[in-house]
Amino acid sequence: MKVKNIKSFIDFYSSMGISLRIEKIDRKNLSNLKNLNDLDIKESENSITEGSKNDLKIIYDRILNLDCNLKDIATNMVLNDGKFDSEIMFVGEAPGAEEDKLGKPFVGQAGKLLDKMLNCIGLNRKTNFYITNIVFWRPPGNRTPSKNEINTCLPVTKFHIKIFQPKLIVFLGNVATKSLLKTDEGISKLRGEKLKYVDEENNLSIPAMAFFHPAYLLRNPIEKKKVWEDLIKLHNYLKEKRIRF
Numbered sequence: 381m382k383v384k385n386i387k388s389f390i391d392f393y394s395s396m397g398i399s400l401r402i403e404k405i406d407r408k409n410l411s412n413l414k415n416l417n418d419l420d421i422k423e424s425e426n427s428i429t430e431g432s433k434n435d436l437k438i439i440y441d442r443i444l445n446l447d448c449n450l451k452d453i454a455t456n457m458v459l460n461d462g463k464f465d466s467e468i469m470f471v472g473e474a475p476g477a478e479e480d481k482l483g484k485p486f487v488g489q490a491g492k493l494l495d496k497m498l499n500c501i502g503l504n505r506k507t508n509f510y511i512t513n514i515v516f517w518r519p520p521g522n523r524t525p526s527k528n529e530i531n532t533c534l535p536v537t538k539f540h541i542k543i544f545q546p547k548l549i550v551f552l553g554n555v556a557t558k559s560l561l562k563t564d565e566g567i568s569k570l571r572g573e574k575l576k577y578v579d580e581e582n583n584l585s586i587p588a589m590a591f592f593h594p595a596y597l598l599r600n601p602i603e604k605k606k607v608w609e610d611l612i613k614l615h616n617y618l619k620e621k622r623i624r625f
């Protein structure tokens with residue numbers, strides 16, 4: 381366990397407002413933490429090849445041609461962030477106010493919490509993960525996107541997944557989980573399970589996991605205690621399957 385990771389672990393729990401319990405959790409998790417070795421964040425370049433540029437252009441064109449009611453009221457279309465050739469793709473719900481302003485996903489409070497959580501297991505969006513959303517424009521007042529808005533954007537997200545072919549997809553919250561898994565089961569039931577994203581049309585079957593949405597964690601801090609378990613599972617899975625990170 382490298383010092384900076386112990387620090388992120390403590391920072392992570394402090395940020396959850398459960399600092400009174402850190403001592404207990406820290407000791408209890410020390411055996412788990414031994415698994416969290418080799419967590420050096422690699423300083424690889426966030427390079428984007430000509431091929432990925434073309435793929436992204438096709439995705440952009442498809443998005444711009446979508447007939448979505450949110451398009452005219454949003455400031456920016458929000459597509460992606462992170463390492464383009466990453467083997468790990470995170471999928472959220474829809475942009476919020478900050479994302480709408482800056483045109484990038486997960487740059488507000490929820491995004492900051494997500495980065496902090498993932499940094500604990502050596503994941504960093506500049507160097508080793510890719511992130512997108514189901515819906516590309518901000519729903520007014522950050523309401524949950526409607527069925528219609530989700531269904532309008534979903535074919536592009538499926539196309540996005542087909543083009544990028546990640547080795548693991550992590551759904552953030554109920555909207556991503558339910559729409560990509562075509563299930564009515566909620567996140568509380570599915571988190572921690574080994575899931576599969578299946579796209580029969582394109583003959584794709586990609587391992588997946590579901591995480592609580594970080595915005596939900598900000599609203600329900602009590603749930604944050606379960607996140608460490610999910611992070612350990614994610615980290616162990618990446619190591620076991622030798623997924624590059």
Ligand code: URA
Nearest residue numbers: 472473474475485486
């Ligand atoms: N919540 C999301 O699901 N996506 C974002 O980009 C920001 C907040």
